Amino acid sequence: MEKICAAQGCNKRISKRMLMCLEHWRMVPFSMQARIQRKQSDWKQHRRVEAGGQRASKEWVKAKNEAIAHVRQLQIIRNEI
Ligand SMILES: [Zn+2]
Numbered sequence: 001m002e003k004i005c006a007a008q009g010c011n012k013r014i015s016k017r018m019l020m021c022l023e024h025w026r027m028v029p030f031s032m033q034a035r036i037q038r039k040q041s042d043w044k045q046h047r048r049v050e051a052g053g054q055r056a057s058k059e060w061v062k063a064k065n066e067a068i069a070h071v072r073q074l075q076i077i078r079n080e081i
Contacts, residue, residue, distance in 0.1 A: 006064070007071045009081045019064060020071065027074050028067045035063045 001016040005024055012021035019025065019036060028036075039060035075081045 006068050008068070008075065019067065024071050027071045029070070032063070032067050032070065036060070036067055039063050 002013045003016050004010070005012040005014055005021040006019050007021070007024035007027075010021060010024060012023075014021050020028070025033070042060070072081070
């Protein structure tokens, strides 16, 4: 089960359980990483309960997008994109 890294311009193949390749994931601050990991497990836990699942999933998407935006800022500073 593989997918592509969520960071912009990165085509690295990663495990489906991961959000980004290791290189980009390391650019995400620890507090943000923890939030995403927590949200991801929340989401799995709540998925069976439809309403809760949708809310948890929305929060996870938000946390995920924040991490991607953070990495993007660093990529711009480093002239990677
Ligand atoms: Zn990457």
